[in-house]
Amino acid sequence: MAQDVRVHPRDKRSQRFVEKPRATSAEIDVGAPTNYEALQQKADELWQQWEAGQWDDPGRAELTEALTVAQKTADDAWRPTGPDGQPIHGAHYDPATRTVTMGRKNCGNCREGTVPSQATCPACHGTGNGPKGGARGCQACGGLGWTWDPQRRETCPQCGGHWEDAEASSLYDHVPRQMAAQIAADMPVRVIRQDRDASWNEQFMGANRLWTAADYGAHWSQPDKDDALIADVREGLAAPFTLQWVKLVEPPGRPHAKTASLVPGLAVVVTRGGYSVMPDDPAQVERATRELGRVEAEVIGGRIAADGGDGTGFVANYPRN
Numbered sequence: 001m002a003q004d005v006r007v008h009p010r011d012k013r014s015q016r017f018v019e020k021p022r023a024t025s026a027e028i029d030v031g032a033p034t035n036y037e038a039l040q041q042k043a044d045e046l047w048q049q050w051e052a053g054q055w056d057d058p059g060r061a062e063l064t065e066a067l068t069v070a071q072k073t074a075d076d077a078w079r080p081t082g083p084d085g086q087p088i089h090g091a092h093y094d095p096a097t098r099t100v101t102m103g104r105k106n107c108g109n110c111r112e113g114t115v116p117s118q119a120t121c122p123a124c125h126g127t128g129n130g131p132k133g134g135a136r137g138c139q140a141c142g143g144l145g146w147t148w149d150p151q152r153r154e155t156c157p158q159c160g161g162h163w164e165d166a167e168a169s170s171l172y173d174h175v176p177r178q179m180a181a182q183i184a185a186d187m188p189v190r191v192i193r194q195d196r197d198a199s200w201n202e203q204f205m206g207a208n209r210l211w212t213a214a215d216y217g218a219h220w221s222q223p224d225k226d227d228a229l230i231a232d233v234r235e236g237l238a239a240p241f242t243l244q245w246v247k248l249v250e251p252p253g254r255p256h257a258k259t260a261s262l263v264p265g266l267a268v269v270v271t272r273g274g275y276s277v278m279p280d281d282p283a284q285v286e287r288a289t290r291e292l293g294r295v296e297a298e299v300i301g302g303r304i305a306a307d308g309g310d311g312t313g314f315v316a317n318y319p320r321n
Contacts (some may be wrong), residue, residue: 039074039257046070047255055227071256075168078258079104091169091245093179095186098262100245102169110156113163119149130295146297169251171245171260177238183248184237188265191226192285200291208284210247210266214274233268 023129046067053060080088080103088103109115120126124141130137141147159166175183202212219229237240249260265280269288278284 036077039077043070043074074150078168102258104165105167105169107159107163107166109158113156113161115156116148116150116151118146118155122143132314174241175243177240181238184234189230191268193270196271198271199289202276210277212276217272219270219275220272
């Protein structure tokens, strides 16, 4: 049976989510698709303009603001329901078609419609200065001159107090625990062994990876225990708040997509230094082995240098190709 899980707001006392399962049909009704599709089409057009432009283009700030408003308007119109008229909370996963439909979630900016109010910092009396007069030296407020007062709460400016189902869910949300367990049990997983060290991508970037583990050759030296490795990977998939939906689905083809299909399976690429979990796609597996080119190394090395590190040594390790 397909599952629909309602994700309740974070209980700050226990720092965990409480989930309540709900049965629902695999058939999804997105409410007013014409309205949503028209609004999302407008947002997509702005996305294309934004991605084609440059950061220093005239009007870039105005375009960014227009895009933000258009996307929020489209998201507000996204209110999918099941055939019984009940809204989808969080996400709906259909194991028969291996598709996920995002629903709505509670406001992520507040706790049940309220937020702490701002109060003048009692240490610096609103100046932000330190005890010896240093500008922005107050440690109590970080130099801001104000702090949060959790005892005096005010209406959330983001949801206006209407916190339940205030936002459209996103493929960047974490997979709820019950759905993760079901996906972990059903997902095809295979092991691929490559006689090499871990690539720079695997060690530092993790691009297109669910995760990478350094085991110093433990799994490489035990090729007869691939079943145990696969079991470990399934356990990792089922762990709460481990993965985002976007890591498990095929590229949806549009920004802020609300529906997507799961990848056909996962590959566990084992090397002499550890293993990486990734979608079981030849291009993805090949990309895991690729080292940075000279241009990429210079860009990343330059960023490291700009942040105060020694980027020149980093670039020198990559011969021109």
